[in-house]
Amino acid sequence: MRKRVHVLYAGGTIGMRPTESGYAPAPLADLIRDQPELRAPEMPELEITEHSPPMDSANARPPDWLRIARDIARRRGDFDAFVVLHGTDTMAYTASALAFLLRGLDRPVVVTGSQIPLAVLRSDGRQNMLTALCVAARDDVREVCLVFGSRILRGCRAVKASAGGFEAFRSPSVPPLGLAGVNIEIAAERLRPPARAAIALPDALDAAVGMLKVYPGLPAEVLRAATAPPVRGLVLEAYGAGNVPDRDGALQAALAEAAARDVVVVAVSQCLDGRVDLGAYAAGAPLVAAGAVGGLDMTSEAAYAKLVVLLSEGRPPAEVRALMRRDLCGELTG
Ligand code: ASP
Numbered sequence: 001m002r003k004r005v006h007v008l009y010a011g012g013t014i015g016m017r018p019t020e021s022g023y024a025p026a027p028l029a030d031l032i033r034d035q036p037e038l039r040a041p042e043m044p045e046l047e048i049t050e051h052s053p054p055m056d057s058a059n060a061r062p063p064d065w066l067r068i069a070r071d072i073a074r075r076r077g078d079f080d081a082f083v084v085l086h087g088t089d090t091m092a093y094t095a096s097a098l099a100f101l102l103r104g105l106d107r108p109v110v111v112t113g114s115q116i117p118l119a120v121l122r123s124d125g126r127q128n129m130l131t132a133l134c135v136a137a138r139d140d141v142r143e144v145c146l147v148f149g150s151r152i153l154r155g156c157r158a159v160k161a162s163a164g165g166f167e168a169f170r171s172p173s174v175p176p177l178g179l180a181g182v183n184i185e186i187a188a189e190r191l192r193p194p195a196r197a198a199i200a201l202p203d204a205l206d207a208a209v210g211m212l213k214v215y216p217g218l219p220a221e222v223l224r225a226a227t228a229p230p231v232r233g234l235v236l237e238a239y240g241a242g243n244v245p246d247r248d249g250a251l252q253a254a255l256a257e258a259a260a261r262d263v264v265v266v267a268v269s270q271c272l273d274g275r276v277d278l279g280a281y282a283a284g285a286p287l288v289a290a291g292a293v294g295g296l297d298m299t300s301e302a303a304y305a306k307l308v309v310l311l312s313e314g315r316p317p318a319e320v321r322a323l324m325r326r327d328l329c330g331e332l333t334g
Helices: 029-033 062-074 091-101 125-136 220-226 249-260 282-289 300-312 317-324
Strands: 004-011 016-019 022-025 045-055 081-085 109-112 144-148 151-154 178-180 184-186 209-213 233-238 264-269
Touching (some): 004 029, 022 045, 029 045, 045 062, 062 081, 062 300, 091 144, 091 300, 209 220, 209 300, 233 282, 249 282, 264 282, 300 317
Parallel strands (some): 081 109, 233 264
Antiparallel strands (some): 151 178
16 A cells, blocks of 8 residues: 655755745745656655745744644644655754654654755755655654655754755764665664654744853853743753853852743753763752753754743643653653
């Protein structure tokens, strides 16, 4: 039986056309339908829809993640799998958010895009789309993946690592789920078991969450502004194993003020291959004192998306703090 796959074009370079001011989003469904390979008998049966207007993913906001998740949740009974065509700039955020929003889904969602538009010579979009469709049509993958070049990655572990390379994404702390070479090889032991739970999407993804990188000389005012109301959560990219300056009283006071307002502060490592363990150094103490949570080996993208989703689900801060340290969909190694 041929699988049925819903292809959803949200935007991004894959569907862009050259304009006088550079590549700009344009409708893509007809161009996809014209690809002769997609009519091959090995290909799944496709239905293609597109968001109107398609967007450059640099403009994406959490409500756009929710729109994609709603489209998928609404049509999950009609399709075996979903392929989301998306811009690369914020693809890792969207793939992470979809993993958290759709954590009850028992079928694959494959996010992909390209560095060169499908309509332009040498596009990598055709190959990425075909690989994504082949992954979507498999029986063993039941999670949100990001497929790009030869890499098949867990969506909530991916980061964009190259602005112009065809192998643009990595999953720094974990090996890829698989590789697309002559054959598509997926490591069965790395895949998530199928979830089968109700999907309860929040009414809105509207929790204000900040993201801030710690750097030498970070003024307390900057931290204070990043945690000021209406902000309810902060992803703090700390040094190494979760360190911040511990000789700066003003910075510690700003952290304490955020804690007093119950802002959920999650420390991730600014090292690409890093794991936050807040007990390791004395310089982690200000974070511990302020009730911050160590985000273990989560990427910043996953930590941000997770915090937005959990806070928008209306969970109390104490529960959000506990869940930030718990593995929900393969985003962290406990
Ligand atoms: N700016 C584009 C986007 O993220 C880049 C891309 O798709 O490669 O939509």
